[in-house]
Amino acid sequence: MRYSEIINTLKIVKDMIYKCVKDGQVVVDCTVGNGNDTILLARLVGKTGRVYGFDIQKKALDITKESLACENLDNDVRLIHDGHENIDLYIKEKVDFIIYNLGYLPKGNKNIKTNKDTTLKSLRKAINILNDNGIILITCYIGHEGGLEEKEEVERFLKSLDQKQFNVVKYDFINQINYPPILYGVEKSKTRRE
Numbered sequence: 357m358r359y360s361e362i363i364n365t366l367k368i369v370k371d372m373i374y375k376c377v378k379d380g381q382v383v384v385d386c387t388v389g390n391g392n393d394t395i396l397l398a399r400l401v402g403k404t405g406r407v408y409g410f411d412i413q414k415k416a417l418d419i420t421k422e423s424l425a426c427e428n429l430d431n432d433v434r435l436i437h438d439g440h441e442n443i444d445l446y447i448k449e450k451v452d453f454i455i456y457n458l459g460y461l462p463k464g465n466k467n468i469k470t471n472k473d474t475t476l477k478s479l480r481k482a483i484n485i486l487n488d489n490g491i492i493l494i495t496c497y498i499g500h501e502g503g504l505e506e507k508e509e510v511e512r513f514l515k516s517l518d519q520k521q522f523n524v525v526k527y528d529f530i531n532q533i534n535y536p537p538i539l540y541g542v543e544k545s546k547t548r549r550e
């Protein structure tokens with residue numbers, strides 16, 4: 357099967373990152389893992405921007421630090437060894453873009469995974485630090501234990517957001533087997549100044 361545009365969630369996420377993330381922005385990777393998104397974000401925000409990255413696995417952060425060094429990316433990347441539910445303890449400024457790739461690290465320990473309670477705690481805080489026209493992308497996986505419950509909590513929360521303040525979109529490959537990931541995108545509207 358060959359498609360060129362609507363290929364998979366990963367491609368949609370990547371396209372959105374390229375479209376939304378700009379030089380000089382402050383952005384957050386809430387699930388660093390192997391650092392693929394962190395590295396792309398670092399490249400796109402450049403020397404004048406800043407990337408915050410969270411992961412509860414130190415190994416993931418170490419791998420990402422090494423990859424950044426290998427690519428000579430000495431941009432302002434702050435890798436934080438803590439859960440994204442504590443995002444407010446580390447980020448004291450407004451941010452333009454936040455990404456979550458939930459679940460467990462592929463080829464890693466499947467027992468170390470995001471869960472509905474901490475994800476929701478984090479999302480509630482993330483919404484508050486988002487700049488006008490800021491974007492949040494959340495990829496949910498439902499094939500593993502706890503994944504469906506997590507996705508349902510995420511969706512329930514996103515559905516409750518006031519449409520005057522946020523636009524929320526859902527991408528779901530509804531004719532695919534094997535539980536394809538589901539992507540949510542959130543954009544905060546520009547605050548009207550009277």
Ligand SMILES: C[S@@+](CC[C@H](N)C(=O)[O-])C[C@H]1O[C@@H](n2cnc3c(N)ncnc32)[C@H](O)[C@@H]1O
Pocket residue numbers: 386387388389390391392393394410411412413416438439440441457458459460461462468469470471474
């Ligand atoms: C699907 S992986 C992320 C993959 C990553 N985006 C990449 O490019 O490789 C999910 C990651 O979330 C991390 N994680 C689990 N719970 C977390 C939490 N509460 N806060 C931050 N990271 C968490 C896991 O350790 C794992 O590395």
